[in-house]
Amino acid sequence: MSEQWWRNAAIYQVYPRSFADANGDGIGDLAGVRARLSYLAELGVDAVWFNPWYPSPMADGGYDVADYRDVDPLFGTLQDAEKLIAEAAGHGIRTVVDVVPNHVSDRHPWFRAALAAAPGSPERELFHFREGRGAHGELPPNNWKSEFGGCPWTRVEDGQWYLHLFAAAQPDLNWDHPLVRREHEEILRFWFDRGAAGVRIDSAGLLAKDPALPDLVDGADPHPYLDRDDLHDIYRSWRAIADSYEHPRVLIGEIWVPDTERFARYLRPDEMHTAFNFDFLARPWDAAQLRASIDATLAAHAPVGAPATWVLCNHDVTRTVTRYGRADTRFDFSAKTFGTPTDLALGLRRARAAALLTLALPGSLYLYQGEELGLPEVEDLPLDRLQDPMHFRSGGTDPGRDGCRVPLPWSGQEQPFGFSPDGAKEPWLPQPADWSHLTVAAQSADPESILALYRTGIRLRRELRGEFGWLPDAPDGVLAFRRGDTRCLVNLSAPPLPLDGEVLLASGPLTDGLLPADTAVWLR
Known part of the structure; x- marks a missing residue:
């Protein structure tokens, strides 16, 4: 890949404590990731972004960092991280580390x-x-x-x-203190010197505060702590460091800013390279809404020459299969409640179609671990096993984010499904007993599995280099666009559509040559 690999990369998100456990303590670790690098290579991803692996009391899943220059013993050692970065590079996979500057x-x-x-x-x-x-x-x-x-x-x-x-x-x-700024510049250099290809910047829009710390008034402009103009000088200094390397490093921002014009300011040529597109993730399974989000996203990125990013889920968000199986398919933290009815079969059909939609869009793709397996949100975790502070600070009304962080199932018929070696402690969060059909081993043996769909889609995606353009006369409830000589059709809610062209890949069965609802297809 070129120096600008990040412009159209498929980037896989690893939540370390839930990916693979090598030492049998029930918690995923870096040795577990190293042992599974061939899986990531077969999936076809270009890079892996790791949630924090630093020493931490784990009050918020590692986002409470005690030392930015080491690895928590839960996950291994600094030498393990260095080996992982080097071994991943041997598979053609770059490493992106999380920094938590707020x-x-x-x-x-x-x-x-x-x-x-x-x-x-x-x-x-x-x-x-x-x-x-x-x-x-x-x-x-x-x-x-x-x-x-x-x-x-x-x-x-x-x-x-x-x-x-x-x-x-x-x-x-x-962040008005020069020592805070200098320390984080040195943290960037520490990981870049060890081969990290870039950093994902947590809560990137919150660092700067009004020094007076005034009360928050609805509609206040500027906001006392969100998306303040002072932030841009910080990220310009970071970009200068990233660009100083022989192979320039990449800055990826977690920015929840609804104003698309202000969002794009972070992506000017001397600031971040890319930022997460949360607007698309938050939209419901609705053709008009998703098209509006795609249009707004591409329009916001065009003036600054930055690539769009597409993501359906992450470690903070209800899993796609579950979200798309509900009456309300949008994502909103305030809407998360216990006991929401879900049709998982419907959610899986839509998640498969959404996979082909996002894989076909121009820009980079972020894939949260387990999405390629079609894992649902685990909504019946024992209350005494929950760890997410969002649950506790809500007084127990918010189920929190643990349900999307349950350890991956790799093989076998019962827990821990290959996540840990034989004789290990129980996984830190329990896996559902009925996950045997969702394991990597089971899906690798099934050419119709969602894992097979993702593997094929990521491989074919490399050929989608043409310009993006909407196709005219698409029926209501359908997204239809072109990437070069490939067409992508997604039927979200219309009657079955006749198809014209060679089918490259379909998210589900095509009946009598027709594209049914909740199904996507790539045509040539």
Whole structure:
């Protein structure tokens, strides 16, 4: 692939604790990933993005980082990470590591020093410590809300409060401080020097805060902590570091910004290379809605010359098979509740069609582990096994994100389905007893499986290099577009469609040469 491999790459997301367990402790590790690299190579992906593998108390699945320059013993050692990066490269697979710049763990040396220091000390200037409101400082400094629900302020013993936009164990860093900026530039160099091809930037739109930390007023412009203009200088400095390498490294942003014009600012030629397209992921299974999202996405990326990205699911989102099997097929964190009725057979048909849709669109594709197996959300996990802070901070009303993080099934008829070696501890989250038909081994033996569909689709996708254009006169409920000499038709809700041309790949059975609803096809 060229130096601009990221423009049309298929990138696979590995959630390390749930991918493969080599040492038998019930938790996935880097040795497990190394043992499964041939699987990723056969799938045909160009790169792998790893969720955080750093030392962490795991208050939020590793997104509470205590040391950015090492690997948590749960997953292995720094040497294991270096071997993994090198061995993946031997399979033609690049490695993207997660960086978490908005906050650190409350066990990070900086924050421990800040707690030990007095109010107004230099140690506290690395974070957002403030006096409280009220007669005795007993009220939080402002009215902001945590991304996980509840108050984003925690009071310490001397009476001051510190800001955490996520869990209390994740204090926010003060990005106005030069030491914070310098430290993260060195973290980038640390991983780039070890062969990482790029970084995925967690919560990339939240780093900069209004220094006054004012109350949040509906419609406030600029927002006191989301998508502030100060962010762009940070990412320009990161881009200069990424471009300084002989093989330039890639910056990939997690940016939840609904305004497409402001979203595109992060993708200017001297800032990030790509960013996740959450608008597409959040849309329902509806032709008009998805077409509008595709049009808006391509239009936003065109002026800055950046490639679009397409993603159906990740470690924070209800699995595609489950989401598309519901009456409400959009994704919204606020809509997640226990006990939502789901038709998994319908969801699987739609997920297969969505796979061909996203594989055919121009730009890069992100594939969350297990999506290629058609795994459903696990919605009956024992309450005493749940770990996600979103569940606990909601008072138990939000099921949280553990249901999409259940360990992968590789082979066999019963748990742990090859995730761990024989005689291992039970997986950290239990797998459903009826997953034997979803294992990699079972699906590898079935040419009609969704795994076979993804393997073929990723291989054929490399030939889709032509310009994108909508085909005229598509019926309502149908998406129809061209990529060079290949046509992609997705029937979301119309009567069966007659087909004209050679069928390259179909997401499901074609009846009498017709394309039924909830089915996609590539034609030449």
